[in-house]
Amino acid sequence: MASVEDRLVTLLRDNLLPEETEIDLDADVSDWGASSLSVLKFYQLLNSEFKIEIPSEEFCEIRTLRGLIERIDRELA
C-alpha cells in the first residue's frame, strides 16, 4: 500500500499541479496559485480518495502539504 504522501502527490499531479512540478512538502500551498474551484475539486477528491471528511474550515487552515499529510494520518488513525 502506497504511503499517504505518495498517494497525495499522485492525486496532486493528476488533478491540480503540472506533472513536472517539484513538490516541496513545506512550501505554502497558497503559492500554487490555484483557483478556488480547483481547490474545491481537489478537497473533494482528497476526501473521496482517503475516505475521510476533513471539515472545510480545517482544510483551509492547513498551510503546507506536510500539514495536510499529518491531518490525513490523524484522520486515518
Place this chain on the structure above:
Amino acid sequence: MVLVDLSANRRRERLAARLLDAAEQDRAARLVLPGAGREFVLCRAALRALLCSALDCDNADLTFRTETHGKPYALVGGRVAPVSFNVSHSGDHGLIAIAPHGRVGVDIETHDWAFDLPARLLSVFSARERGDFAETRDDARWRLRFYRYWTLKESLIKGVGLGFAMNTAKFDLPSALRRGEADGVFRFHHQPTANWHLATFGNRAFTAAVAIDHSGRGMPPNGTGLPSPRTRRCRFSRIPAGPRDSGPPARRRLVCHSRPTPNP
C-alpha cells in the same frame, strides 16, 4: 468595479511588475501554476493604481496585510487605509471592487467548458439550490447556473472575510437571484442587521458577482438592492503623453475604458 485585462502580454507584465514591492515580486515568482504569476502581477498592480488614485497616495507608501482568513487590507504609510476593496482573478479576467466604507467581496470565474464540474461539487450549495440544478437539464445552462451561484456565494464569503471557513451549503442565495434576476439582498441568520447587496453580471467569457454590506450606512436610493453593476475595463498600456511629474506612475500606467457589462 474594474475589470482588468490579464491576457498574456510581456510588455504590460513588465510595466505592472515595476509597481509591486519586493515581497509581492517574490510572491509572483513563487507561484507554481501556469499563468498564476501573470494574473497576480497584473491584478495587484491594477489594485495599487486604483487605490493610489482613491486614497491620493504614492505607490511607494502603499502596503498590504491580510486578516486571519486571508482577506487583504491596505495601509498607507503604515496606517490602515479608510477603504474597502476586494480582488478576484480567473484566467484572462480580473475584477476589483473598491468601496469607501462597509465590506465588499467579489468573485469572477472564466467560463472554461473543458473544466470538469462533477455533480459532487453541488455539495457547496444548499438543498434548495441543489434542487434548482435538478431542474436544469441543459448542460450549458447547468454550467452557467453553477458559475452564477458559485460566484455569488464566494463573493459573500470573501466579503465577510472568512472564506471557506464558512460553510456555503448552510445558507440560501436570495430567491430573486435564484430566479435569474441580476441583484438581490441577503441577510445571514446570525447577523440579520447586515444587508448584503448581491449582484451578478458577466458575458460569454466570464461570470462575476459582487457582495457589498452597507450596514449602518443606509440602503441605496432604490431600497431594493444594488444599482446595476457599473464596470470599467482596464489594461496596462503605454504611458499617456504628458509631463513626467503629472502624477504618480501608478496613475499614469493604468488605462481604463468605460463600458457597461451585460448580464449573462
